[in-house]
Amino acid sequence: MPTVDNPTEKTLAELGIRDPLEVAAEFAKVRDRFDFQIALPADEMRKLMLQEAWLGSELDPATSLRNFWVGRKRGVLALISDNWLKPAPTVLKPVVGSELNKLKVHIEAKLEEKRLSLEKTAGEQASAKDRIDLSLPGVIRPIGSHHLVRTVMQEIEDIFFSIGFSVVEGPEIETPYYNFEALNIPEHHPVRDDMDTFYLDLPKGAPGPLLLRTHTSPVQIRTMEKRQPPVRVIVPGKVYRRDNPDATHSFVFHQIEGLAVDTDITFCDFTGTIEYFVKQFFGESVKTRFRPSYFPFTEPSVEFDVSCIFCGGSGTGASGATCGKCKGSGWIELFGAGMVDPAVYGFVNYDAKKVSGFAFGMGMDRLAMLKYGIDDIQVFFQNDVRFLRQFP
Numbered sequence: 001m002p003t004v005d006n007p008t009e010k011t012l013a014e015l016g017i018r019d020p021l022e023v024a025a026e027f028a029k030v031r032d033r034f035d036f037q038i039a040l041p042a043d044e045m046r047k048l049m050l051q052e053a054w055l056g057s058e059l060d061p062a063t064s065l066r067n068f069w070v071g072r073k074r075g076v077l078a079l080i081s082d083n084w085l086k087p088a089p090t091v092l093k094p095v096v097g098s099e100l101n102k103l104k105v106h107i108e109a110k111l112e113e114k115r116l117s118l119e120k121t122a123g124e125q126a127s128a129k130d131r132i133d134l135s136l137p138g139v140i141r142p143i144g145s146h147h148l149v150r151t152v153m154q155e156i157e158d159i160f161f162s163i164g165f166s167v168v169e170g171p172e173i174e175t176p177y178y179n180f181e182a183l184n185i186p187e188h189h190p191v192r193d194d195m196d197t198f199y200l201d202l203p204k205g206a207p208g209p210l211l212l213r214t215h216t217s218p219v220q221i222r223t224m225e226k227r228q229p230p231v232r233v234i235v236p237g238k239v240y241r242r243d244n245p246d247a248t249h250s251f252v253f254h255q256i257e258g259l260a261v262d263t264d265i266t267f268c269d270f271t272g273t274i275e276y277f278v279k280q281f282f283g284e285s286v287k288t289r290f291r292p293s294y295f296p297f298t299e300p301s302v303e304f305d306v307s308c309i310f311c312g313g314s315g316t317g318a319s320g321a322t323c324g325k326c327k328g329s330g331w332i333e334l335f336g337a338g339m340v341d342p343a344v345y346g347f348v349n350y351d352a353k354k355v356s357g358f359a360f361g362m363g364m365d366r367l368a369m370l371k372y373g374i375d376d377i378q379v380f381f382q383n384d385v386r387f388l389r390q391f392p
């Protein structure tokens with residue numbers, strides 16, 4: 001029940017009102033009271049409604065105020081109708097009825113106005129909360145890039161593509177036959193000492209042995225087994241050796257193998273191809289040379305050198321001191337190569353009397369180190385982003 005003394009709970013007679021003017025004055029007081037309440041800020045209105053015992057826990061103050069005034073049973077208007085209008089003497093009834101109507105129209109209009117303004121405020125608050133600020137910077141997702149070894153691999157591939165080579169790939173787990181024997185490296189050949197490598201632990205009874213390939217050369221054999229000449233392929237890939245890691249050794253590194261076999265390939269085709277590649281890769285100004293060497297699967301075999309790219313082949317650095325990269329020689333050893341040993345053709349059923357060709361095997365990591373001035377092969381495998389970001 002309302003706690004304050006409320007004139008609308010009494011009849012007009014009880015209030016001592018007998019005159020139409022007094023009726024109008026009493027309605028004016030009620031109207032002022034309503035106008036005052038509806039203009040209150042939300043927290044004040046809440047306090048008032050609590051005080052009037054009208055605020056239900058589920059209701060906001062504005063809804064409570066509405067119920068307080070126009071509620072069907074106990075609202076102020078209902079009380080006026082019950083206590084003022086119904087028991088009014090005949091002489092006052094028309095004026096009470098007319099004042100009540102005016103009051104009702106006034107109250108309902110104001111309540112509606114209030115409701116609309118509250119709705120608008122709530123809508124604005126919600127949309128402010130949801131609004132997307134287009135001026136905020138977005139979430140930056142780091143975009144990866146190619147590893148330097150991959151970039152160099154593509155550079156090398158592009159150069160060989162331009163002169164008619166294609167790419168083939170082979171397995172990284174090999175049989176000793178493909179890794180050694182078919183490449184003219186029989187079981188007790190001393191070259192195997194250098195390639196003493198990673199054999200796989202196989203389950204009992206499994207066909208074996210198997211090893212991680214020590215070079216990409218087995219793919220030469222696999223390719224020639226499948227294709228008849230002419231063959232012009234390059235074979236990029238990972239290879240594995242039991243090397244202790246240091247600045248120039250790693251137990252895993254990358255090679256790119258090349259093989260060209262046809263009916264009339266000469267040593268000139270071979271050196272011309274290699275020279276073309278080296279000049280494309282390091283620049284026109286470099287010189288190349290080859291020295292006799294030995295590989296079991298090429299005959300003759302050579303080591304290709306390139307004029308030192310750090311001192312321009314002079315052997316002395318900018319400071320006048322001996323160039324540390326070529327140790328003063330002016331040359332840097334690049335890779336081994338040679339004409340395919342005719343014995344190899346016997347393993348793949350090529351007619352050694354009719355075909356000839358050349359093969360080469362380059363260390364991709366080493367080429368990348370030379371070209372980009374990197375002095376430690378380990379940085380390729382440590383995946384330190386501070387290094388990787390230098391080669392976007």
Ligand SMILES: [Zn+2]
Nearest residue numbers: 308311323326
């Ligand atoms: Zn040098």
